[in-house]
Amino acid sequence: MIKKINLFLLSFSLMLTANAQQAFVKQTAQQFTIAGKPYYFIGANYWYGGLLALEKDPVKGKKRLISELNFLKSRGINNLRVLVGAEGEGKINGVDRVKPALQPQHQIFNEEILNSLDFLLMEMAKRKMYAVIYLSNNWEWSGGFLQYLNWNGKIDQETLKRKLTWDEQRDYTSKFYDCDPCKSDYKKQLDFIISHRNSYTGIKYINETAIMAWELANEPRPMRADAVESYQKWISSTAGYIKSIDKNHLVTIGTEGFMGTEENWDLFKEIHSDRNVDYLTIHIWPKNWGWFKDSPTKESLPEVIQKTTEYIQQHENIAKALNKPLVIEEFGLPRDGHSFDPALSTQLRDEYFGSIFKHWKNSKKMNGAIAGCNFWTFGGSSRPVKGQLFWQDGDDFSGDPPQEEQGLNAVLIQIIRPGR
Template sequence: MGMCPIPSSWSATTPRLLLLHHLFLISLVSDMEDAHHWPMVERRGTHLWASGRPFIIHGFNTYWLMSFAADQATRPRVTAEAGLNVCRTWAFNDGGHRALQTAPFHYDEEVFQALDFVISEARRHNMRLILSLCNNWEDYGGKAQYVRWGKEAGLDLTSEDDFFSDTTIKSYYKAFVQAVVTRINTTTNEAYKDDPTILAWELINEPRCPSDPSGDTLQAWIEEMASYVKSIDPMHLLEIGIEGFYGPSTPELFPVNPDEYSAHAGTDFVRDHQAPGIDLASVHVYSDTWLPHSIEENHLQFVNIWMQKHIDDAANLLGMPIGVGEFGVSVKDGKFGSEFREAFMKTVYGIFLSSWKGGALGGGCLLWQLFSEGAEHMDDGYAVIFAKSPSTLSLLANHSRSLES
């Protein structure tokens, strides 16, 4: 999903960062393990487990936590309480303002300490994190920044997709991954790779490689990088971060895709997840942008088919749990309102809940995205602001109770 860029400056009036008391007030699924016993979340076949019982992801995205925590004016706002049990956020910022990776092999210690702080606060509030390591899109640098760095070093690169194939560019990415995964948290004095607060690493947000629609280039990259991450950190779960488009390995499933282009984006849901080392099947759900001209009923019908097919394939073909890493509806342009957004959310939650209750597989869903009141300048149209959305609050609470029952 495209995102708002980081503001070029911060002040004390910058709105309060996510982990807020509105969420804490909801009766949501949460680990609630003993404070002195915080086990890793592990995969057992098609389910996630922690503390000897199933672990269900009931979470949200707020990608800019590290960026806010990097500034002294906004850092205190990270400490508010939260109730949801998993947050997906960026563990990268490549080049540009307040970059974590200022250049290949060079990292900003102050920003790294901000990430330390985010992880320690998540632990303190009994929350797990999914940490994404790169972006397919230009927001926060992404593969385009890696390619720019390569060109500046004299490499003969012609496309952003060279990120997935050029040996030198891949060495940049591996070095960054190693720096993050082996980082010793300055707040907790614990290595990231040993910290159970981290539920999973994500290789890259929404990778696409349209220059090779066969999917071979991205597949080779996934296999190489999954192996590399697991060689450094065999304990944590690993996911890819793909949107879930069906590719050339399953042409019979092309009709499930939202459009003709999706089958040629260089990704392949089934084949990509067969790469050794991948633990959690990732899929995103954005019918509002994928089906821009459809009526609301058609959107919900698409979501039903899209969700159910990916759940079935994760369970029966891949044998792994599924993580709906992003789902949401934009109300920015007025095409859709909050009522439809809630119907959309109920559909996503309902399909997952039915599958989980039936024992088929575990995993869970992460809403894109949750904000506190006053953070509107970061809103990409998808933000749910609880102070303005009490019915959405009730919806999440109901889903929590359904997961607990």
């Protein structure tokens, strides 16, 4: 009995200590606040951060994580956008997906994935850093909606594995919002995550101050115009459900903005006007959206920056009208010359990032609506494997997900070699 009491007191003490270090992030009109003070942040996408503690080799796992968090904190980064876990295993849409999975098989959960995320959250709390955790994915690289459709008979196994055309991917993914068992499965995973208790600190996730927000998914799109109504209903009901079981954390959708809502400004505004959605997000992808050809150049960059500025300002106006914060939570640009070689220049990317940070800086000065930026993506100490284009089992996790060329967008820690 005494042993149980001592364990309880230790757990309670750890919880008080962790929570004493920071307060929950709140939304107050068009600002985030912490303990009543404005919170404007420069952050990073660190989707693999919750998986590092799974590595058996501490140098590649926990030690790497601690080193990278220290590096980020020393550079003023105090906000990280993290994937909670993947759904399913094996090939999907012709590519490998993130592994190991949180839900490797239908309704079978691997709690070790959350235990690994626990370590990240504990270390972030020590450094007064905040996590935005996205709960699923519109895209195949972590299973996401396509996997839920497969588990519920809407996509057969052969179709799931092969490379889909863009029209096929839109057709299939859009069915998620009208698939009741798919949405029920999503909710079961959501419940599993939010009800979790940190295995290191004993703190329930609903009481974890290191979590800033739950994000419904990475870039959820209706994908087809006829799915818009079901898409809106799912967003509203899911956001409302999260708020009903977790009163402490913010909720956001995870949209790209105009480009992710079937190019419908009214739809973007309507989904973010929901009272249970606390802030707006946008993503900016000049390469994917055809804002330059082949690779960015010194000559094409001014036009890319101009289009980016217009995209930000248009969404900022909506954020002001809704009186909610706006986060530019994904933006990336390949290395100069579209190279994957870490030794080559990032001059154009640096200039591009600087133009976005300038918008954030001006907003901060004016107590404006652009409250945060999370660049895509932090690759830390990882390096692409020479002669190998895509991620393989045993490789270090990097900022570029498995379906993308390793080194494409990852921002890496510079390694200073002796004599240089």
